[in-house]
Amino acid sequence: MLIIDHLSVQYKTKNNISKVIQNLSFNLQQGEALAILGPSGCGKSTLLNTLAGVMTSESGKIDFITNNQRQPLSPKHHRIGLIPQNCGLLPWKTVRENCMLALKIRKEQVSELQHEIITSIYKALHILDILDKYPLELSGGQVQRAAIARAFILQPDLLLMDEPFSALDEITRAEARELFLQVWKQQKPTTILVTHSIEEALYLGNLIFVMDSNSGVIKYQMCNAYFGELYPEKMDYLITKQLLREQLMPLVERKDTIE
């Protein structure tokens, strides 16, 4: 379980301090998938980077409970899987080396059973035949699936995704999302997905937050009944979509007129 308590994060530049997230608090139960929607620049990527241990928070606490043990969230104690926007595969390592790197860094022995799990992840994501290739030799969809495999092989306590499907074309994206969900359901890691696509949030999050364009305030939250349903053709679905769009829209418009 993830507990975020009065979290504030800020960027320091030479002349000013910009507060990206102010006083953010929420809890996320074990095995839940939270999709955060928000306009660009609202601080959702900053939130992910802070959770990933890349950025440090200004104040507040981030705790994580595993096996009834409450500890501050840290990459050293917890397994954190991160899938950034451009996938972040290291180009000088093959897909296989990329996938195994996290385990190597943590100096973990890979047991026979784990090997089987890893192979089944490769299989599920259709990357068995590209394991010895380098990322620059792959298509966008393949890179995406490799990055998903890498995150799941770590068997993360917390999975963080920053618009992982946004660079793909429509058809590849649908396929990647579907495969992702299939693997996700087997492990059910606690997940935070950041996106600006309403459809993606409705498909991949059982909880949906909408973030305000400033200070990282959560201005709307809902439980999602359509989690994992690809093309629900229900009236309610369209209404929900419209609702979320309205939550997002005014900000976008206001931003446009400012710019």
Added chain:
Amino acid sequence: MNKLLKRCMIFTQGFLSVNLLWLIGYLVTDTKVIPSPFLIYKNFSIVLTDHMYLHILYSLRRIGAGLVLSLLIGIPIGILIAYSKKANLILYPFIYFSYPIPKTALLPITMLLLGMRDGSKVIIMVLVIVFQVIVSVRDSIHSIDKTMYQVIQSTGASKLQMLRHVTLPAILPQLLTSLRVSLGTAVSILFFVEGYGTTYGMGFYILDAWSRINYIEMYIGIITIAVIGFLLFISIDYLAVKLCKWNSSMN
């Protein structure tokens, strides 16, 4: 295989065109300073027994020592100024200022300080190469995509592990490219530093033949040093292809 064949073709064509120019020069000028290429190649085998391998070895040893020292000094400094703002603040102005200074002008000083033997020769090489190493390491670190650190940092990697898995492989392609240029410069500096305090080395060989007005030996020396420079050039190319398989733009 096709690629290799193509390279061989380019090599042969280049070799022939240079020799053609030489032949034209010989025919047009009619001076002893430009002898016939045929005369030189006819004598080539005789002079190759003339301890040429020793001259080559001595020169290669000096270049090698200069190169290794430059890498040992340049890579850590490059990494330091790329990652540490303080180090950059102190060192960068110094490097920015010293980069364009012709290091060969410092020869008298190094000679006075380190003597006439290999010490001063190697130090001049290092002075010429090391700045290029520093600058290319620093620049290539600056162009590393931040998400690569993020991903590996989020798995709990230490600074050292990030250096090993991200920084070092990332700087390799540009480092090899700059080494290729540096090696060319190092070979040309041989003339300079092998003009004193030694009786071995390619530079010495050419200068010695020149002073004895033995133009045949002088030309043989020039051709040999050209071939050595060329071989060094290809070996770096080969190394780049081998070590940077992942980088399709290198191949």
